[in-house]
Amino acid sequence: MSDCLFCRMVSGEIAPDVVRETDRTLAFRDVNPQAPTHVLVIPKEHHATVGAVAAADPQLAAELLGAAQAVAEQEGLGTADSPEPGWRLVTNSGPQAGQSVHHVHLHVLGGRGMTWPPG
Incomplete structure (x- = not known):
């Protein structure tokens, strides 16, 4: 989509x-970071929402989650076996x-304490 x-x-x-790229995903730093680490993970194929990608290609939806975990590990936010210090994954639909x-x-956020609700 142009x-x-x-x-x-x-x-x-x-x-x-x-920061990370696969055949089907791309991860890059947010231009307006909301945390010390703020990386966006996207599918290379256009899908408007998380529901749309889950319905059209469940394997790609799983790859997005895997890419987010890989970014978190690469950025020093925790591993699959040890989630310390921790990170947040956010998507708006x-x-x-x-x-x-x-x-x-998907927004991969970390590098500082994050409470919910914010404030």
Whole structure:
């Protein structure tokens, strides 16, 4: 999709700060980080929401979760066996949830304590 920011990154038209890439996923640093570590994980194939990718390609949805775990480990946020110090995985699905780029993306956040609810 030529008007999709993340599709333009996948195509190379826009160069993100890539931290990890596979045949089907791309992970890059957020340009407006909300934590010391803030990496976005996207599928290279366009799917508007997490529900859309889960319905169309469950294997790709699983690959996104695996890519998020790999990013967390690479960034020193914890491993699958030892989640210390810890990290947060966030995705927004649809405009009422705050999704501003309509290409599914997972936010990997860490590097500081995070409480919920914020504040």
